Amino acid sequence: MNKVQAKESFVMGKVLIVGGGIIGLSLAYELAARGKTVTIVEQGDWGGQASSAAAGMLAPLKEFQSVGPLLDLGMESLQSYPRWVEELQAIAGGDVQLSLEGLLTVALDEEEEEAFYNKYLWQKKAGHDVHWLQGKELQEVEPLLTDQAVAAIYSPGEGHINNRFLLRALVTACRKLGVDLRSGCVVSKLLHHAGCVEGVETSSGRIYADHTVICSGAWAGIMMQMLDVSIPVRPVRGQIAAVSSIGIPLRTVIFGSSGYLTPKKDGRIVIGATEDESGFQREVTLSGLAHVLQGALPYVPALHAAAFLEAWGGLRPATADGKPIMGEIPGLRCISLAGGHFRNGILLSVVTAKRMADWLETGNQERLMPFSPGRFLTDTAVPVPSKMG
Incomplete structure (x- = not known):
């Protein structure tokens, strides 16, 4: 078989995705x-881990601290979201409540003001749509913002989405x-022969595929250990709460050094985190909940009267x-990884799905290279047992 035939065979083959969170579902779609x-x-419910425990933030300018491939990835995903959501809703029906109505990064003292102003300057220099607001300008954007606010970066193109509705769609x-x-399907082994992964052993039997993509979030490192490959992905718990927005018509996402507030169209204000x-403990703790709630109160005093609704926790997949991490595992064939998005899985889901799908179709890895799993591996060859697993 020549290289062209091999590529055609791969493109037309079966893809198996391990992990049904936002990254796995977006790639499958x-x-x-x-x-x-x-x-x-x-292994559990669709989106039952970090994806459903997120605030659904779409804020690359807030999240990423410098120009470079990561910020570029976030901006590309943000810009792709409206059309992607429109196409998704046309197939699935319903409304995933995409809202790109702006975001405030708020300074409450002079030290924060200086730090945020420096961030504003490099973002403005890089050509991003950001504005430096002070005084009455702040209340014009968000009337409920505390009058103790000194200044803020306003990024009108950022926002959020209802991640729970998105997962259902x-x-x-x-x-x-x-x-x-296949939910409730636990993977116990990766099947491989002579360096080629051929599928998985699961609680419901073996599943074979031409290519397997690991999208198992905080469990990705454990999955890689099945192949004697060390990829540093670890769980970091995020505890989040929600209060009722009745009587508190917050209209803008607010970020600060001690927390954030996200007004949802379903009557909630999500606070985090x-x-x-x-480790793999995802329970809400009393100290964690207190930290979340107390961190948000300084930005919107009206929250003192808000009705508490719920709190939850999720395990975010963090990398070293x-x-x-996106792309193939050096030394192995027919397997790749898409994960390690930490607290930006919702934001980066669209661009991850598109770039991974482009690679799976064409074999061109160029746009994945800044995020290749190979950056964590000292040897190009990965030890893999030669016998069928």
């Missing part, structure tokens, strides 16, 4: 929309597009260098 045969397995669209969805090194 993108591939299925392109006419590919896709199976996706999830992705599951619905995947079903309609013919994706084989902690970053706890707690803070960048996501």
Whole structure:
């Protein structure tokens, strides 16, 4: 078989996705929309881990601290969101409540003001749509903002989405597009022979595929250990709360050094979040909840009267260098990884799905190189048992 035939065989083959969070579901949807045969397995419920425990923030200018590939990735995803959501809703029906109505990064003292102003300057110099607001300008954008606010960066193109509605829409669209969805399906082994991964052993039997993509979030490192590959992905717990927006018509996402507030169209204000090194423990703690609520109150005093609704926790997949991981595993064939998005899985889901799908179709890895798994591996060859697993 020549190289062209091999590529055609791969493109037309079956793709198996391990992990049914926002990254796995988005990739399954993108591939299925392109006419590919896709199976996706999830050990629990769809989006039941970090994806459903997120605030749905779409804020690359807030999240990323310098120009470079990561900020470029975030901006590309943000700009792709409106059309992607429009196409998704046309298939799945419903409204995922995309809102790109702006975001304020608020300074409450002179030290924060200086730090945020420096950030504003490099973002403005890089050509991004940001504005430096002070005094009455702040209340014009968000009337509920505390009068103790000194200044803020206003980024009118950023916003948020209802991540729970988004996950439901992705599951619905995947079903309609013919994706084989298997929840409650626990992977116990990666099947491989002579350096080629051929599928997985699961609680419901073996599943074979031409290519396997690991999208298992905080569990990605454990999955790689099945192949004696060390990829540094670890869980970081995020604890989040929600209060009722009744009587508190907050209209703008607010970020500060001690927390953030996200007004949802479903009557909630989502408040977050902690970053706890707690292993795989995702329970909400009393100290974590207190930290979240107390961190938000200084920005919107009206929250003191808000009715508390719920609190939850999720495990974010963090990497050693803070960048996501996308692409093939050096020394192995027919397997790749898409993960390590930490607290930006919702934001980066669209661009991750598109770039991974482009690579799976064409074999061109150029746009994945800044995020290659190979950056964590000292040797190009990965030790893999030669016998079938």
